[in-house]
Amino acid sequence: MKLFVMSLSLFVLLSLPGKLFAECAWVLWEKTERETGKAVDSYTTWELIDAHAEKFTCDHVKEKVWKVRADSYADLNEHTGIRKIQTVPGELVALLLKTGGYINYYFYCIPDTIDPRK
DSSP, rough: HHHHHHHHHHHHHHHHHHHHHHTTTTEEEEEEEOSSSEEEEEEEEEEEEEEEEEHHHHHHHHHHHHHHHHHHTGGGGGGGEEEEEEETTEEEEEETTTTTTTTEEEEEEEEETOOOTT
């Protein structure tokens, strides 16, 4: 009987955080880091893009938002201040500026219980 109670307790403890985590909303955030070499022009911002009931859906939308951002810089001839673009699919669009600075766009799906701006 003790083994049953201990097993049941362990099961409840291990499954509880997952259930609590699964019932939150998922928020898609875009984090922008700009570094120009001048303190006055450097900044980090967070923009709330969208929210979803399921992480799978948030991740799916994140991929699409990332692709739109990456595609917007596909033709470097249209962006005279950019030297190079580097990407990590679904996660990062990094722009290396001709001035030596950079702009990084990161994409995250974060539970609505967490505010990344803090």
